[in-house]
Amino acid sequence: MRGKINLYWQLVKPLQSGLLLLTGIAGFATAKCPVLNFFTFSGLVVSLALAIGGSTAFNMVIDSDIDLSMGRTRKRPLPSGKLSTRQALTFAALLSASGIAMALYLSPLYGLLVAAGLFFDVVVYSLWLKRRTPWSIVWGGIAGAMPIMAGRALGTGRVDLIGVLLGLSILLWIPTHILTFSMKYYDDYRRAGIPTFPSVYGFKTTRWIIALSSIGAALAVGIGILALGLSWGYLRLLGILSVGLLGLAIYSIKNPSERVNLGLFKYASFFMLGSMLIIMAGTVL
């Protein structure tokens, strides 16, 4: 039983989903609504966790043939045969449907945004574009931006400029995250026939795109924090984290290596985690 739970747990990629869930909580916190309202807050956490987990599980099903051809992912529950496609699909559908239903119950606008995120991620990104164009990551990015926008919309009752800016910061952060990953596993993606920026435009262009998107993400979250009226201290801290991200991105252009790429990938995760904690602390405390 425990082993089975562990297999389903792997289907939702807890770390990645957790980070996206955190962006949704941060978006909700920015609305300066009473975030300790137990019903709404726990509703947000549960509905987002279910919807994000569901869409991740759907992606696992869609990508199971790719996962089988890549060394890094071969041992995942679906390609290794430990879970059947039917089991994974049922699980994904259950999570997604209950997540969206709960989100719609909380607020129709919030539910719509959560459903849109799932649609962009599963249908547009994974099913339609991922195997056709490296630009699919833009749509993956839009899907990734939905939790923070949805969280804010649940708190404010509307989609506003601040929500869009915060969403934009996630959208621009995602290339830093995904492209460093696609450089590290370049051979795997090539073998699986997935078009990535490194395979289509080369490593040098990809590194430039990473550096530029890092600047964009830092600017978007910085303007968002300014618009939220957070104190200068938070902006200073964000500035420091941004300098580190930008510095590492430039260093990776000048001294390219797999180690630096992986470091940039990890730093980008720290950056986004830090940005979300800054937003939450700045608005709630």
Add this chain to the structure above:
Amino acid sequence: MKTTVLSKLVLLLMVLVSSYQVVAGMNMFSSWSVFYFTLAFGVLIIAGLLLIIFGYSILSNPMVVVVAALIPLGMALGLICASFPSLHIPYLIFSTSGLVLIALTRKSPWGTLVLVFFHGLAGVTLFFLPILLWARGSSPGVLFISLGAGIIGLGGMLLGTAQMGKPFLPQKLLFSLLPWILLFMSLAFSAGLRYL
């Protein structure tokens, strides 16, 4: 050498302490002091994150020497600016020229001498200035800054002798101590600034 889980946790704690200081611990100072302290704590934050990600091998990067000099220079400048504003510009000229010279002489035979001179003088300022302020009637809490300067001075000497091939301590022990040195230094600086 790989960073252990405990070392990573201690470094993360140091990053959190420094982050708190940047966000909430310097609002009582002038804009210039805030800028210099942010520079010093900023280097600590980024250094902590990079050590967590890349491990101690990053210390062999030649850029580290230049960037690390920003910690004592930035702290000393902020301190001068807050307590002796009339010395701000002369000390700024000293610090800027020191930083430029450290960067320019990195690979020359004079490099170590230049580094020891500017780094050392900034450390001496950081160590003795709070003692002077205390003697003039400031709260004894300001001496935490001297303590921080002493801790980083000790850490700097240990690392320096190791890099020169004459280590006081075995490398393994030195690297296991480094996160604690950085944590206690940031705690001491943060505590001391509250009493300035």
